[in-house]
Amino acid sequence: AAASEKAAAASAAAAKISETNAATSASTAAASATAASSSASEASNHAAASDTSASLAAQSSTAAGAAATRAEDAAKRAEDIADVISLEDASLTKKGIVKLSSATDSDSEALAATPKAVHAVMDEVQTKAPLDSPVFTGTPTTPTPPDDAKGLQTANAEFVRKLIAALVGSVPESLDTLQELADALGNDPNFATTITNMIAGKQPLDDTLTALSGKSIEGLIEYVGLRSTIDKAAGALPAGGTAVAANRLASRGALPALTGTTRGSDGGLIMGEVYNNGYPTQYGNILRLTGTGDGEILIGWSGTNGAPAPAYIRSHRDTADAEWSEWAMLYTTLNPPPDSHPVGAAIAWPSDATPAGYALMQGQSFDKSAYPLLAIAYPSGVIPDMRGWTIKGKPISGRAVLSQEMDGNKSHSHTARAQDTDLGTKSTSSFDYGTKSTNTTGNHTHQFGGYINSYWGDSNHTSFQPGGGAWTQAAGDHAHTVYIGGHEHTMYIGPHGHVVIVDADGNAETTVKNIAFNYIVRLA
Numbered sequence: 001a002a003a004s005e006k007a008a009a010a011s012a013a014a015a016k017i018s019e020t021n022a023a024t025s026a027s028t029a030a031a032s033a034t035a036a037s038s039s040a041s042e043a044s045n046h047a048a049a050s051d052t053s054a055s056l057a058a059q060s061s062t063a064a065g066a067a068a069t070r071a072e073d074a075a076k077r078a079e080d081i082a083d084v085i086s087l088e089d090a091s092l093t094k095k096g097i098v099k100l101s102s103a104t105d106s107d108s109e110a111l112a113a114t115p116k117a118v119h120a121v122m123d124e125v126q127t128k129a130p131l132d133s134p135v136f137t138g139t140p141t142t143p144t145p146p147d148d149a150k151g152l153q154t155a156n157a158e159f160v161r162k163l164i165a166a167l168v169g170s171v172p173e174s175l176d177t178l179q180e181l182a183d184a185l186g187n188d189p190n191f192a193t194t195i196t197n198m199i200a201g202k203q204p205l206d207d208t209l210t211a212l213s214g215k216s217i218e219g220l221i222e223y224v225g226l227r228s229t230i231d232k233a234a235g236a237l238p239a240g241g242t243a244v245a246a247n248r249l250a251s252r253g254a255l256p257a258l259t260g261t262t263r264g265s266d267g268g269l270i271m272g273e274v275y276n277n278g279y280p281t282q283y284g285n286i287l288r289l290t291g292t293g294d295g296e297i298l299i300g301w302s303g304t305n306g307a308p309a310p311a312y313i314r315s316h317r318d319t320a321d322a323e324w325s326e327w328a329m330l331y332t333t334l335n336p337p338p339d340s341h342p343v344g345a346a347i348a349w350p351s352d353a354t355p356a357g358y359a360l361m362q363g364q365s366f367d368k369s370a371y372p373l374l375a376i377a378y379p380s381g382v383i384p385d386m387r388g389w390t391i392k393g394k395p396i397s398g399r400a401v402l403s404q405e406m407d408g409n410k411s412h413s414h415t416a417r418a419q420d421t422d423l424g425t426k427s428t429s430s431f432d433y434g435t436k437s438t439n440t441t442g443n444h445t446h447q448f449g450g451y452i453n454s455y456w457g458d459s460n461h462t463s464f465q466p467g468g469g470a471w472t473q474a475a476g477d478h479a480h481t482v483y484i485g486g487h488e489h490t491m492y493i494g495p496h497g498h499v500v501i502v503d504a505d506g507n508a509e510t511t512v513k514n515i516a517f518n519y520i521v522r523l524a
Helices: 002-045 053-083 115-125 157-169 178-184 191-200 205-210 215-222 225-233 242-246 374-375
Strands: 099-101 112-114 251-254 268-275 283-290 294-300 313-318 327-330 348-351 357-361 425-427 434-437 447-449 469-470 481-483 488-493 518-522
Touching: 112 115, 215 225
Parallel strands: 099 112, 251 268
Antiparallel strands: 268 283, 283 294, 294 313, 313 327, 348 518, 357 518, 425 488, 434 481, 447 469
């Protein structure tokens, strides 16, 4: 085995040397070819005196060809040597020896393309158009589609010529040119769409048309099922045209009033008149519509000369036990509803929340261009301030509309007196004081000058003393009894008057009993 490996190594070395020699020979051959090319060029430039050089160049070219042949033989020998030493070919998954090939139609994955093969393929690619928006040059050709082609096949010149020939051949002689065809078609750029739409609107040629072709007008009406429709339209008013002006809805005269569940007996639309027969107006015209349900419109004609006549409407449901609705009056700008107020009128409003379309009357300015009707009532552009004010009818004279008058009392006087009262004669109350005793008093003496009387004994003695007097014995104390009986007094009080003072009284201002409302005004 060792000897075999040594022999294989020697063979490989010999193959390497042969490959090197082949490369050297190829290089020499290339040099010789270059030299030959140069010699040929010189020979071309000096044709007159270069016969010898041409011969030499030919010899050199022959030698170069022989060297190239020898190089190929050396490469073949190297390949044979590699086969001998069992070297494997390269593949897509492992390394190895690769054989060169200049073929451009091979499917092999074991050969390597030479520059020649690549060059040939690139030359072929340069002649191809891209798939995306190709630009063709020269005279490209495509297969001719069949005459009945409808798909996305390419139409070549032959296909187009056949279609044009068929088209021209199917028209009269007067239209045997494309210009004549274009003129006949009105130069319509969308001719195909126009023709398709026209065909779509045509009746197909089938048994239906054949069946209708022999029928009369009546037969056609029956065939298409229009008899009932035509019968209904026979007595109807036309929907348009001048014929409508010639038709009139005649009045049926006075109509009886319908009340409760009673409905109209005649179907359709009836015009009648009202004469004191229970309708809202004494006189008027009435339109009565009787169908599945009923309805009536009443337009009065009596009333004040120049005033708008009232109009009413009511309805009746389609059930048998339904009753007529109440009459509803129709209001207009000339006949406004009773709850509407003219623009500018002060309206008492029981809330601090102002409704939409109105404003509190607080003395504010407003835009006269935005509210022209309000500007007619208040040309100054200012809404009066009605807070704390009441409205008073304008007197005959002395006051202007919207003028103010402050609070006050009418001039007057007062007469005040106290009522006279005669108290008459009044008696005092009586009282019995009874018997009262006085105190004891009154004891006293008397002096006698010249004699003295004696009161002792059974006789009186008088003695006289010269130059002296005599005193009597003190005596005389006594008491009195006074009677004070019951008694009374009478007092007279006659009629009299008093001065009366009336004190100030009342509120800060003169008022009447009232309830506070906000005054609002309509904006328009």
